[in-house]
Amino acid sequence: xxxxxxxxxxxAFVPQVAHPESNQWGQSIxxxxxxxxxxxxxxxxxxxxxxxxxxxxxKQHGFYFNADNCIGCHACEAACAEKNETPxxxxxxxxGYLEGGAYPSxxxxxxxxxxxxxxxxxxxxxCPTRAYTKFAEYGAVLQDPDICFGCGYCTWVCPYNAPxxxxxxxxxxxxxxxxxxxxxxxxxxxxxxxxxxxxxxGVIETTPANRIQAQIAIPGFPDPNITHPNIRFQQTKSLPxxxxxxxxxxxxxxxxxxxxYKAQTAEKYSGSGWGLKKLSTRENPLVVxxxxxxxxxxxxxxxxxxxxxxxxxxxxxxxxxxxxxxLFGMIGLQTLALVLSTLHLGRPHRFYRAFNNLRxxxxxxxxxxxAVFYNLLGAYTVLTAFPQLxxxxxxxxxxxxxxxxxxGAALSGIAALYFMHRIYRIPARPFWNHWQVLSSFYGSMxxxxxxxxxxxxxxxxADSSAxxxxxxxxxxxxxxxxxxxxxxxxxxxxxxxxxxxAAQYLQxxxxxxxxxxxxxxxxxxxxxxxxxxxxxxxxxxxxAAWLIIAALATAAAVVGRMxxxxxxxxxxxxxxxxxRNPAFQEHARETGLAKMPQVGVSMDCH
Numbered sequence: 001x002x003x004x005x006x007x008x009x010x011x012a013f014v015p016q017v018a019h020p021e022s023n024q025w026g027q028s029i030x031x032x033x034x035x036x037x038x039x040x041x042x043x044x045x046x047x048x049x050x051x052x053x054x055x056x057x058x059k060q061h062g063f064y065f066n067a068d069n070c071i072g073c074h075a076c077e078a079a080c081a082e083k084n085e086t087p088x089x090x091x092x093x094x095x096g097y098l099e100g101g102a103y104p105s106x107x108x109x110x111x112x113x114x115x116x117x118x119x120x121x122x123x124x125x126x127c128p129t130r131a132y133t134k135f136a137e138y139g140a141v142l143q144d145p146d147i148c149f150g151c152g153y154c155t156w157v158c159p160y161n162a163p164x165x166x167x168x169x170x171x172x173x174x175x176x177x178x179x180x181x182x183x184x185x186x187x188x189x190x191x192x193x194x195x196x197x198x199x200x201x202g203v204i205e206t207t208p209a210n211r212i213q214a215q216i217a218i219p220g221f222p223d224p225n226i227t228h229p230n231i232r233f234q235q236t237k238s239l240p241x242x243x244x245x246x247x248x249x250x251x252x253x254x255x256x257x258x259x260x261y262k263a264q265t266a267e268k269y270s271g272s273g274w275g276l277k278k279l280s281t282r283e284n285p286l287v288v289x290x291x292x293x294x295x296x297x298x299x300x301x302x303x304x305x306x307x308x309x310x311x312x313x314x315x316x317x318x319x320x321x322x323x324x325x326x327l328f329g330m331i332g333l334q335t336l337a338l339v340l341s342t343l344h345l346g347r348p349h350r351f352y353r354a355f356n357n358l359r360x361x362x363x364x365x366x367x368x369x370x371a372v373f374y375n376l377l378g379a380y381t382v383l384t385a386f387p388q389l390x391x392x393x394x395x396x397x398x399x400x401x402x403x404x405x406x407x408g409a410a411l412s413g414i415a416a417l418y419f420m421h422r423i424y425r426i427p428a429r430p431f432w433n434h435w436q437v438l439s440s441f442y443g444s445m446x447x448x449x450x451x452x453x454x455x456x457x458x459x460x461x462a463d464s465s466a467x468x469x470x471x472x473x474x475x476x477x478x479x480x481x482x483x484x485x486x487x488x489x490x491x492x493x494x495x496x497x498x499x500x501x502a503a504q505y506l507q508x509x510x511x512x513x514x515x516x517x518x519x520x521x522x523x524x525x526x527x528x529x530x531x532x533x534x535x536x537x538x539x540x541x542x543x544a545a546w547l548i549i550a551a552l553a554t555a556a557a558v559v560g561r562m563x564x565x566x567x568x569x570x571x572x573x574x575x576x577x578x579x580r581n582p583a584f585q586e587h588a589r590e591t592g593l594a595k596m597p598q599v600g601v602s603m604d605c606h
Contacts, residue, residue, distance in 0.1 A: 002045075002180040012192040013185050016055065019203045023060065024216055025228045027119045029204060031058045031136045038136040045180045052183040060139035061177065062117065062204035062230030063191065066211060067218055068237050069198035070110040072097060079193030080114070083178065089602035090164045092175040093190050096574040098220050098253065100240035107240055111220055112199055113573045114190065115162035115175035116229030117141045122428070123154040123163055123174075128363040129353040131172070139204075139230065140177040148172045149353050150346015153363050159222035159428040159571045160229070161580070167604035170346030204230050212236070219243050219253045219261035222571035226427045247575040248583030250502045263498040263571070265505045272512035275566070278586075279514060282604075283565040285340040290420065291448065291557055292337035293370060294441055296330045297413035298449020298478075300377060302471065303327070304406050306453075311470060313461035314453070316384055324385035326456050331381060334374055362422040369416030376409035417441050430500035431568045434492060439485030440564075444557050446478025447525075451550040458543060465536045468546055472533035479526040479553060486522075486560075499569040507567050514559055521556035525549055 022028050032038045039058060042049045072095055080086070080093040093114035101107045117134075121141045124132035131147040132154070134140070143154075143163065148171040154163040155172065163174045178188035186192065191201040200208045207214045213234035216224045220243070221233070243253045244266060252266035303326070306314040316323050342351040354367040383390060383402040390398040421441045424432040450471040458464040493504040507515045528549040537545050575581045579600065588594040588601040595603065 002178075002184055002186070004184055004186060008186065012187055014056070014061075014182065014187050014202050015206070015208070017202070017206050019059065019206045023119070023205050023230075024214075025119055027060070027228065029060050031060055031139050036136075041137075043135070043137055043179055043183065045183065050183075054183060054185060056203050057137055057183075059203045060117075060119075060230060061182070061202065062139075062232065063114070063188075064200040064202065064208055064211070064214070064232050065112055065218075065234075066198045066200070067109055067111065067233060067235040069196045070095070070112060071196045071198075072108075072110040073195050075193045075195050076112050076190035076199050079189040080175070083189035084176075086164075086173075087166070087168075088597045088600045089168075090166055090173070091600075092162075092164065092173075094161065094573075094575075094580060096220075096576050096580060097246065098243040098574055099246060100243040105240075107238075109219065109235070109237075109239060109243065110198075111218070111573060112190070113160055113162075115141060115177070116160055116227070116231045117177055118227035118229045120226075120228045122157040122159075122227050125357075125360040126153050126157040126363065128153065128355075128357050128361040128367065129350075130356045135179075138177060138179060138182050140179050140182075142176050142179070143172060143174050145169075145171040145173045147353070148346075149348075149350040151344070151354075151363065152346075153361075153423070156570070157426050157428055159226050161572050165346070167346065167602055205232070207232070217260075219255075220245075220574045222428065222573070226571075245574040246577050247581035249499075249569055249574075250505055251499060251569065263502075265497065265502045267505065269506075269509045271509065273510050274513040275511035276514070279511065279559075279562050279566050281562070281565050283344075284562070285344040287558065287561045287565065289337045289341040289344075290441070291444060291561055292333050293420070294417060294444040295448035295452060296334045296337075296377075297373065297417060298445035298447070299326075299330055299452045300413060300449070301410055301445070302450050302453045302474065304380075304410055306470075311467060313457055313463070313467040319457065319460055322457065322460055324381065326453075327377070327381040327385065331374075331378055334370075334377070338370070338374070362419055362425075365419040366416060366423055369412055369419045372412040373409055373416050376405050376412055380405040380409050417445060428571045429568050430496065430498055430571065431493065431503035432564075433500075434489050436485035436489035439481050440560070443478045443480075443482030443485065446481065447475050447553050448478075448557060450474045450478070451546070451553060454546050455550060458546065465538050465542060468542060469533060469536040472529050472536070475529040475549070475553070476526065476533055479522060479529060482560075483522060483526060486519075499571050503567045503569045506569075507563065511563060511567065514563060518556050518559040518563065521552045521559070525552035525556060528552065 019029055040051055042051050074095050076093050077091055077095055084092055086092060095110055095112045097108050097110045099108045117140055121134055124134060129147050129149055131144050133142055135142055150170045152165045155165050163172045165172050181188060187201045191199045211234050214232040218233040218235045241255045245251055250266045250268045251263050253261040254264050255261050303314055312318055342348045345351060355364055357364045358368060383405060421438040424437045426432055454468050454471045458468050461467050490504060493500040532545055578584050585601050588599055589603060593599045594601040
């Protein structure tokens with residue numbers, strides 16, 4: 001347990017003051033009722049089984065930040081780093097700032113931010129391994145790095161940069177509210193170290209002495225409705241109408257008629273480019289995983305239902321060798337995709353923990369859906385490729401089992417892609433939080449799957465034109481679904497403003513040529529597929545046209561999915577010119593500065 005220093009000053013202790021019964025969200029400040037079984041338990045901090053007599057132990061605590069007083073000294077950062085022994089490239093608490101105005105009336109507003117131990121912690125719900133727990137003691141949201149397998153999903157869903165993925169250690173860690181200090185009545189290290197009396201701590205909704213506000217947001221702070229954070233603010237000094245971030249994110253905050261600041265696009269960049277260096281990200285394995293999974297599901301649906309609905313060229317009796325070989329090929333591709341998805345983890349050998357949070361986590365549900373599809377696809381393949389293995393069963397039972405495996409694989413594949421899309425419906429990432437993600441995933445399923453089936457089975461079919469003519473209409477439907485979603489997405493991002501519009505702005509400036517190339521390839525693929533469906537070219541010309549359509553659709557899908565990951569701008573807290581600035585981090589990795597630990601930039605990124 002933490003040992004207080006001799007003659008600890010009074011300001012280092014959490015004040016014992018009266019508090020309301022509920023917070024501004026209507027949530028009870030008492031974390032558990034009197035007499036509840038959760039009371040009186042030890043937090044087992046560093047193996048200490050003691051339970052300390054803090055009278056407010058079962059009340060929700062939170063931070064109080066007075067932006068008027070913050071001088072940007074970073075003492076809170078230093079105290080946190082010393083207390084938690086974090087490496088230079090991680091910071092559980094960080095200070096960023098916004099600037100605005102013009103000389104001589106230029107204004108800077110600092111913001112110190114860590115985990116806000118929210119009433120509705122999205123990190124807890126999103127984590128597939130259940131590494132997070134919201135404790136009754138102090139309302140702290142704590143994370144166990146030993147349970148975490150390093151997927152980084154909590155860093156996606158949190159709007160406040162709180163969870164920190166250490167790519168070197170392979171896991172996430174975060175602010176723990178200094179519960180060891182709270183147990184002995186002391187404030188967290190950051191609040192106790194604040195020089196300007198800007199950062200404070202206590203039972204939530206208890207305004208510190210000589211403070212007049214307890215706001216739930218200030219300029220630059222993400223929408224508090226996402227998580228109901230336990231932090232309150234004071235900001236009374238006059239600010240300019242427009243406040244700019246000093247990091248490279250093209251976002252500014254503009255005061256509207258109601259006095260509230262709203263995120264808008266800051267046009268920091270001019271001209272157009274390909275953005276090829278930034279197009280390739282650490283999420284490249286997810287590009288491959290998502291596209292292969294969607295193509296495999298689509299191909300299986302065509303293969304399974306096509307033979308049931310009159311496409312004799314896909315029937316098992318028509319191709320007793322090619323059909324099983326194609327099914328085994330799909331299993332091989334899906335296996336490759338699954339391996340790549342696990343290698344994306346910080347601790348790939350702990351992939352099995354992805355099933356731990358089926359109740360809340362879309363990641364757990366996606367993994368479960370893909371696992372069910374994969375196994376049923378394997379069962380269907382084995383039963384159809386090696387029927388002799390089931391000769392000891394009655395023929396009717398074997399037929400029923402095969403049909404159940406086929407229908408089960410079809411339904412679970414469609415469900416898995418739905419769960420896959422839910423992963424990206426994140427309020428903290430507005431560019432992703434749109435129904436276009438679903439139309440894109442199902443569009444890829446409908447386009448890539450039939451194209452693959454046509455490439456394999458058309459050369460083997462007695463009448464390839466009949467097969468390809470039917471498949472072409474499915475491809476048209478898939479590409480059209482994708483195109484409609486992309487059009488609506490671009491329109492809606494511009495309308496809603498904020499980080500989504502800023503990402504769309506990047507797409508039309510730094511990534512403009514890649515964006516245009518993707519759109520051109522998609523348009524040509526749609527036009528080609530439509531023409532193919534209407535005129536159905538014969539023989540070698542037909543196969544050549546099909547191959548060109550497949551190449552265009554695949555290129556559009558790959559570039560589009562890479563843009564999807566490269567462009568997203570989260571609703572994170574502002575950084576500084578060197579600290580938490582994506583452009584400086586990129587510069588540090590390119591020039592070798594990141595090899596110097598004191599620079600505070602990890603060589604690897606997520």
